[in-house]
Amino acid sequence: MVTIKDIAKAANVSQATVSRVINNGPKVGPVKRAHVQRIMDELGYRPNLAARAFVTNKFTSLGVLVPEILDPFMATFAHHIEKLCQSIGLQTFITSGHNDVIKEKLAIENLLDHRVSAMVLHSKVISDEDLLKYSELCPGLVLINRLVPGLEDRCVWLDNRMGSELVVEYLFSMGHRKFAYINSDFDIDDPQLRLEGVKSCLTRHNVKLPDSAIAYAPPFHEGGAQAVESLIAGGTKFTALVTYNDAMAVGAMNFMLDQGIHIPRDVSVVGFDDVVYARDARPQLTTMRYPISMMAQAAASIAIQSAQQQTIDPTIQRKYTPSLIRRQSVIERM
Amino acid sequence: MVTIKDIAKAANVSQATVSRVINNGPKVGPVKRAHVQRIMDELGYRPNLAARAFVTNKFTSLGVLVPEILDPFMATFAHHIEKLCQSIGLQTFITSGHNDVIKEKLAIENLLDHRVSAMVLHSKVISDEDLLKYSELCPGLVLINRLVPGLEDRCVWLDNRMGSELVVEYLFSMGHRKFAYINSDFDIDDPQLRLEGVKSCLTRHNVKLPDSAIAYAPPFHEGGAQAVESLIAGGTKFTALVTYNDAMAVGAMNFMLDQGIHIPRDVSVVGFDDVVYARDARPQLTTMRYPISMMAQAAASIAIQSAQQQTIDPTIQRKYTPSLIRRQSVIERM
DNA sequence: CTGAAAGCGCTTACAG
């Protein structure tokens, strides 16, 4: 690889001058500038960004931590971060932590050791304390889908509770009175918050949600099927099925359809997230839209700004509320 | 951040010694080693991987280029690369090129400038010449899903032609004689190769595929719907619908279902790729499995080995053939 | 406008 030295020698100028023309730096004579430029072109010089990053100790890459890139929700998240970074010439390091404390920590520490100056973390299993510790090490650290006390201004999160309240409110307004809920069995706070939302809204309407009408399973397609299966096997009767996410919703719908239960005539179903395939399902899934693209962009912006020690644009929203997308999986109940 | 110098000073040894204990290097006295280690722990020293990479000029990260991380197929691909890299402590840079020549080149050049020593590229739009040129600049460059003449040993590809032949062969054996094909309208070679496979197999069986039985659209869910719609509107009759990929297949199935056409009773449908949601569709989609996880791992292994100038493990397979996954979207035609 | 020199945080011959 040809280096700045080679160019300096070939152009018969100093390294400093070469560096200045590379960076369109200040005050280099137009003649010399053109000359150096020509030599660089001839020799096919490419600046070593790694070296530059090292010496300037500045901002060239942003780390992203997701539990699992295969998850379409996470892919969407990563996509929007990458898109924003690409537009400003930032490389993105993507790593996954698989919802495992050890792995997530290793991944973050590796990012830290690579001296990324910004990172956007989707981490649900690391403790608040550890996150606080990491945030001190990396001023550009931002959390998505999580609210850490003491780090509020570097968190971008969703009001999960409100999300499920809106779902239940809607189903209630459609005449439903018999509810069931299938929840994720992951030991993180989202399932708990969403369940709380469901319960509090139901309580407000004096509708009971017995424990037997709540089933837990992994938050995937199969989990959704398992969960409704156990609900049905347990004799629970319901006209409205609220689910933790779209994957479970579709799994549950498919299971019921396979059993000859008609959706939405027999059971109305509502998902959560509005991932790509919600609309591809049959019937098309009514769901809460998680504004992940806006949130991802907000998180990346905050990360970049705080990495640069800038004051953060106060208009960037940090708390989001999902919105109802009505499709075909819910019907009015008289 | 505490540096190696700080440690050297605090431990009252040379930088060289510190460096040796960091790297578990050769011959450092056990007492000194322990002492230095203790100081490092106390001061919370973390080696600067960027600096190390810079000086050793070695292998610390691998670049991945995909058209679009949102595409579940690409997400799967990226996932498997990342997993393999993670297991050996390699960071992955993920970038996307959106099937645009300019963007793809920029992305690759950026990767190059960052001095990644290996990269796995899913590129369909850059010319063979350019790829050859890049491959000289980066010995660890590997192509996936593409075969570049002169670069065969650093390509991992699928026999697309054979894939569609197998699809048609199967449908033929199930008694189908009236075929239609919906293809991607992207200007890359895969659609062409897959179509060739369809045609050649049909020709072998003396079945005609008139141009009116072929429709082109973008290779997504909506495209699938559009394509069948135009086929049906054009008056084409078929009992078997062969599709470019699962997304189009599901889009087409949903469109037909919405029209009251029963799948598979009226029309049998076969996809291609076997992405996650093929099994979640109703009816479950019969499709060709693209062995993307094996291929991704093979590509990453080759990239890593050739980046290290190792001789490449000859047992690593480079050409793959997809295999038929029978589910519910095909029925026998008497 | 231009250059000589120092320095970023590491590793690695080389010498002892």
Next chain:
DNA sequence: CTGAAAGCGCTTACAG
């Protein structure tokens, strides 16, 4: 077993 020194490819005061 240990240290002094050079060097990786850049940038950036500093001096002129």
